[in-house]
Amino acid sequence: MPFAHITGWGMYVPEPVLTNDDIAKLVDTNDAWIRDRTGIRERHIARENDFPSTLAVEASIKALQVANLAPTELDLIICSTSSPEYIFPATACIIQDQIGATKAGAFDLLAACSGFIFATNMAAQAIRSGSIKNALVIGTETLSRFVDWKDRNTCILFGDGAGAFVLQASDKPGGVLSAVMHSDGSGANSLTLLGGGARHPATELTLHEGKHFVQMDGKEVFRFATRVMGRAAIEALELAGMTTNDVQWIIPHQANFRIIETAAKYLKMPLEKFIINVENYGNTSTASIPIATVEGVEKEKLKVGDKVVFVGFGAGLTWGAMVVEWTGPLPATKNVHPEQYRRFARFRSWIRRTLRFIEGIFFRREL
Ligand code: UT7
Secondary structure (H helix, E strand, O other), X not given: OOEEEEEEEEEEOOOOEEEHHHHHOXXXXXXXXXHHHHOOOEEEOOOOOOOHHHHHHHHHHHHHHHHOOOHHHOOEEEEEOOOXXXXXXXXXXXXXXXXXXXXXXXXXXXXXXXXXXXXXXXHHHHHHOOOOOEEEEEEEEOHHHHOOOOOOOOXXXXXXXXEEEEEEEEOOOOEEEEEEEEEOHHHHHHEEOOOOXXXXXXXXXXXXXXXXXXXXXXXXXXHHHHHHHHHHHHHHHHHOOOOHHHOOEEEEOOOOHHHHHHHHHHHOOOHHHEOOOHHHHOEOHHHHHHHHHHHHHHOOOOOOOOEEEEEEEEOOOEEEEEEEEOOOOXXXXXXXXXXXXXXXXXXXXXXXXXXXXXXXXXXXXXX
């Protein structure tokens, strides 16, 4: 059975930074309160021309560069997002077209902030089963588009960004060692975005009622998060036949510093073993774990051979954890330049649309 290794990683955040002081100009809040209750100092916010797909393309190209893998060699793309570009088509398909991953099947996965763990697990299982060799997993969000900038309960929390992993099959032991995924829909009302779906299609009334904004019972989500984070990490470790003593790094979902602190206490692990960057990015939902991972690598914390636990929670309710042996890129057999494929993407896309148009003319004639 092949092993599923994380061989590439990349992140991208839009340039504009929104500080706590900036938010204090919009709602009745202040920097001290936000820092004290959440640990957040600033977050990046999408510009007019930033979308989940454009952020994801930047992160994906970087991940493919690290893995030294051409987009055409990808078999599968899973995009985890709670702020998709459209209800359909899937954001994953837009990314697939823009990076030139012409062979890959692509779909979106929605498990909110736990989504990146769920998606990575799905890709790893597909590799472990032998049905595919190379996968791209993306977490991307522009939740700022769905935040009510008059609601101080939510607008202080979220930031935009994307992160991506390349997963590849190899006979060498390591990579994804175990994973657990959990859901409890009885808590669905705690964190929602109700408008625009089949139950509440967009109408003047849904707009008026603010149904197109994120709504959250912060205290309820906080309680749930502190209850499940530590437990999920232990569960995944047990599945891998390991304990917290075997672990070099915990990379948690970056929602709130106090939640991470509680998980550390539960696990009886020092905070130094946690990679934490919520201060600079806020809660980027499903993108937070890969963004923290990339920073962990860039700051030379994460090293080859390290055992890492990813752990997250989110709307749904969902939560999960994954144990990984960090192995880095596979030995290169050739030099590829993934960014070149993107350069031709528009042209290729145009050719494909034109061919479909011509095919349509002939098809109609045959009828
Ligand atoms: O990815 C998952 C996404 N969601 C989360 O992870 C959210 C989890 N929950 C949390 O992080 C916290 O519950 C919050 C940060 C959202 C809120 O912190 P809290 O300590 O639970 O505050 P609270 O809601 O209990 O509010 C305490 C007080 C209240 O005032 P009173 O009633 O005590 O007078 C609030 O009205 O703080 C007030 N408050 C604020 N004050 C200044 C609430 N939001 C703010 C604010 N600025 N932004």
